[in-house]
Amino acid sequence: MEIKGFTYGYAAKRGDWRSPAGIKSQDLLYELGNNWVCLAVLNYQDSFHSTQIKFDFTRTPTDRDVTFAVEKAHSKGVKVCLKPMVNSDDYMWRAYIDFPDANMGEKDVYWSEWFKSYTAFMLYYAELAEELKCEMLCIGCEMLGTERKESYWRDLIAQLRKVYSGKLVYNTNHGKEDRFEWMGELDYIGTSAYYPVGQKSSSKSDMTAEWENVRTRLNKIADKTDKKYIFMEIGCRSAKGCSAMPWDFSHKEFPWNEEEQANFYESCLDVFGKEERFAGIFWWDWSTFIYDTRKEAETNIGFNIHLKKAEEVLKKYYAE
Numbered sequence: 001m002e003i004k005g006f007t008y009g010y011a012a013k014r015g016d017w018r019s020p021a022g023i024k025s026q027d028l029l030y031e032l033g034n035n036w037v038c039l040a041v042l043n044y045q046d047s048f049h050s051t052q053i054k055f056d057f058t059r060t061p062t063d064r065d066v067t068f069a070v071e072k073a074h075s076k077g078v079k080v081c082l083k084p085m086v087n088s089d090d091y092m093w094r095a096y097i098d099f100p101d102a103n104m105g106e107k108d109v110y111w112s113e114w115f116k117s118y119t120a121f122m123l124y125y126a127e128l129a130e131e132l133k134c135e136m137l138c139i140g141c142e143m144l145g146t147e148r149k150e151s152y153w154r155d156l157i158a159q160l161r162k163v164y165s166g167k168l169v170y171n172t173n174h175g176k177e178d179r180f181e182w183m184g185e186l187d188y189i190g191t192s193a194y195y196p197v198g199q200k201s202s203s204k205s206d207m208t209a210e211w212e213n214v215r216t217r218l219n220k221i222a223d224k225t226d227k228k229y230i231f232m233e234i235g236c237r238s239a240k241g242c243s244a245m246p247w248d249f250s251h252k253e254f255p256w257n258e259e260e261q262a263n264f265y266e267s268c269l270d271v272f273g274k275e276e277r278f279a280g281i282f283w284w285d286w287s288t289f290i291y292d293t294r295k296e297a298e299t300n301i302g303f304n305i306h307l308k309k310a311e312e313v314l315k316k317y318y319a320e
Contacts, residue, residue, distance in 0.1 A: 001273055003230060003280020004013035004318045005036035006083070009069065012042070012288040014057055017065040022173025026069070027291040028306060030076045033318035037073050037136070038081040038232070038282040041066060043121065048092040049099065051113035053121045063128060070132045081136035081169070081282065083232075086118070086143075098145030115152040119159060126164040137164055138232060141171040144194055153182045171232035178221045188222060189229040189278055197267065198236075202260040207243060207267035218242040219277050231272075234265035235284035238308055239301040240263065251304070256301050262309035267316045283314070 007015055008029055016022045032212045041061050045053050061069075073080050083180040086094055089092040099110035122139055129137045139160060140146070140189070147153070153170075158170060169190040170183055177183075177191050197210035218229050236246040239254035240254070247266065265283075283305075290306050291297060297307035 001275075001278060001280045003036045003282070004034050005038055005280060005282040006007070006032060006034050006185065007029075007038040007040055007083070007233065007282045007285040009061070009123040009288050010042065010085075010285050011041040012040075013059045013149045014062055015065065016288050017061055017069045021289045023072075023288065024310075026072055026247065026286060028290055029286045030073075032311070032315055033087045034078060034278070035318075036079045036081060036135075036280070036282065039066065039069050039073075040083045040084050040085055040285070041125065042085050042087055043139040044089050045088055045097075046088075046096075049110075050088075051099075051110055051118045052118060053086055059106050064122045066128060067132060070134060074133070079135040080132075080248060081138055082125060082134045082170075083138040083141065084122060085141050094143070095142050095144040097143055100303070101221075103222045109210075111152065111264065112157055115149070115156065116148075119156050122156060122160060126160045128166045129166065132168060136169060139168055139186075141169050141232070142173045143243040144173060147176070147180050150180060152276055152310065153180075154185060155187045169232065175265060177218065178224075179227065184225050186229070188216075189225060189227045191229065192231040192233040192247075192284075193245035193268075194234065194245075194248065196244050197266065198241075198246075198260065202241075202243050202257075202263060204263040204267050207263055208270055210226060211267055211271035215275060219275070222231045222277040228277055231281040234281060234312070235303045236261050236266065237301055237303055238310070252300060252301070256298060258297075258308045258310065261305065262313050265310040265313045270315070271320075273317060277315040 043060055070080050102108040167187040169188045171190045173192050174195050177189055195214050197207040198292040200206045222229055236242050238258045242259050243264045295306045
């Protein structure tokens, strides 16, 4: 496994990454033994049908913040995937960003406007990634409604290649990895691997069997495209039942369960850790500010693994 990674800093605001609490959280992250970090830089559009992406530096990390986090990672010998992301201020999942297609000679007005804005957004961060020598750039995340617009995505990739010399990846959603040929223009197959492997039970053995089925499918795609695949996002909350819906973040009533989370981690790593067609993994996610004590960990039912069993599982695998 080439990429032993974790995602850091999702939804961070201006200055958070450079704050004492942010620096402390990053230092704890790098104690995992990870050799990659994915820095998630969140930007916004007003609604899922808006055609303009906004720069709002009252709540988005600035270039100084990004520079600080990249340089800190590199000082630790850790490679960086820069991941600019777009969320919708109407709280709709970015997968729903979508517009009518042109019909009967009409102009593709909404799509052309949105991709014009998105291309400018991505070129901005591609130039920054090049200047900071980021080793990878993620060009989109779970934007399922846009993925059918092949010519726009191909044009975007071509423009990014002109200004950025590192590896390019796109982060589709689990089960969608083979939908569109334009993804073959990238260096990896990237996916949010929130596969519901705990639907049968939360035991490690049952999850392992489900991961083996996932591996069989993804290996076929890798063989067909001659591309390795990356789990650009993957994780499971430390709450009972979450391995059956690992994407979930909304159910606050589920009881704390670190064993189920650890089983999710360990079963995944057992199946994919030595798979040649698997490039690696970016776990979701390490909080911008992390708690300090085991007592706090025992009340945290989020994706965090700090001071939980899953952290020890990951340290062991990343050390191998």
